[in-house]
Amino acid sequence: MTAYRFRVKFDPDPTSLWRDIVVGADRTIAEFQSAINPAFGLDQSHLWFVGDDEDYWDSAIKYQCPQEYEESLGGDPVLRTERIENADEVTIGEMTRQLGLEQYDRICYLYDYGDEWRFYAILKEILSDETSDKLPELVREKGESIGDQYDALGTTESDSALPDPLYL
Numbered sequence: 001m002t003a004y005r006f007r008v009k010f011d012p013d014p015t016s017l018w019r020d021i022v023v024g025a026d027r028t029i030a031e032f033q034s035a036i037n038p039a040f041g042l043d044q045s046h047l048w049f050v051g052d053d054e055d056y057w058d059s060a061i062k063y064q065c066p067q068e069y070e071e072s073l074g075g076d077p078v079l080r081t082e083r084i085e086n087a088d089e090v091t092i093g094e095m096t097r098q099l100g101l102e103q104y105d106r107i108c109y110l111y112d113y114g115d116e117w118r119f120y121a122i123l124k125e126i127l128s129d130e131t132s133d134k135l136p137e138l139v140r141e142k143g144e145s146i147g148d149q150y151d152a153l154g155t156t157e158s159d160s161a162l163p164d165p166l167y168l
Contacts, residue, residue: 003130011118017143024134025093029063035136041145046112052099056110063087
């Protein structure tokens with residue numbers, strides 16, 4: 001019987017926007033991810049991965065969303081610089097063992113490769129008294145959810161409007 005409490009922080013503003021999510025060791029990374037997005041106000045319509053590096057794209061291991069994993073199976077493994085796993089087949093317990101995660105270690109989470117919503121999750125607590133099949137549950141939060149995820153990381157329409165170069 002084991003569950004984990006992760007503090008998932010919004011990378012651009014980690015002290016003002018975070019969520020604590022408890023998830024059982026037997027739940028998959030994909031199940032964990034499916035609790036992160038709604039907790040922050042994001043949808044589920046883009047590719048994503050969980051990795052082991054603070055530099056996100058440089059992760060030596062990437063737990064890819066099932067859709068991307070299935071599409072990438074045809075790629076040349078010799079050209080890959082990282083190990084790829086299916087997030088729908090790897091449990092949280094397996095991930096913590098594979099990465100050697102201990103309390104206060106962190107993983108990265110990148111959602112939507114175009115807008116690159118960056119989060120990282122700190123393993124805050126290992127809960128031996130919780131069941132291993134515990135569904136991901138939001139237990140604590142700080143900060144307002146992301147408003148419109150399609151509003152390019154918080155820019156307003158006037159921020160993104162550039163003057164026409166013909167009139168400069």
